[in-house]
Amino acid sequence: MKKGISTLVATVLVLGFTIAIAAVIMVWGQGYIGNMQKRADATTDTQLTCANDVLLDIADVCNSTSLALGGYKVTLKNDGTKAIDKVMLRFYESQSSVKTFDTVRLVPPGIGAFSVDTKLVTLTGVTSQIKVVEAVPVITIGDNQVTCAANIKKLGNFDNSQAWVQSC
Secondary structure: OOOOOOHHHHHHHHHHHHHHHHHHHHHHHHHHHHHHHHHHHHHHHHHHHHHHHOOEEEEEEEEOOOOOOOEEEEEEEEOOOOOEOEEEEEEEEEOOEEEEEEHHHOOOOOEOOOEEEEEEEEOOOOOOOOOEEEEEEEEEEOOEEEEOHHHOEEEEOOOOOOOOOEEO
């Protein structure tokens, strides 16, 4: 007759394995929850900074006669307490035709807090009048550049058949 382990030893082994597995899950869970909390904090900080400290507006857009064809002067105003590092400008000829310009190519690329700046933009491939101009602010929080997508400003509309962009 073969002898097995006693029920007392078996019970102690099962309890030991259960406690070990529970400890591993707790350690993993604490790290997981900590990482989730850090990401949530960073997202909240970003959204609050964009909502409260970035107040970008497009003051004016005009065809620049001093620039080549496709040249525009875009006057941007930042009434917020946070400096904007750069602005992504989108020029719409129609809802399906858009030209994008990143002000990182300009000096200075951004707009300081409580300031107004005019950007001289040259676009290639413009075949008709610009109907809508959008400005998307990009700021730095910590070491990361963040696009404030909720702060996109728009000037113009697609329904207007008249040229709203005047010469300057």
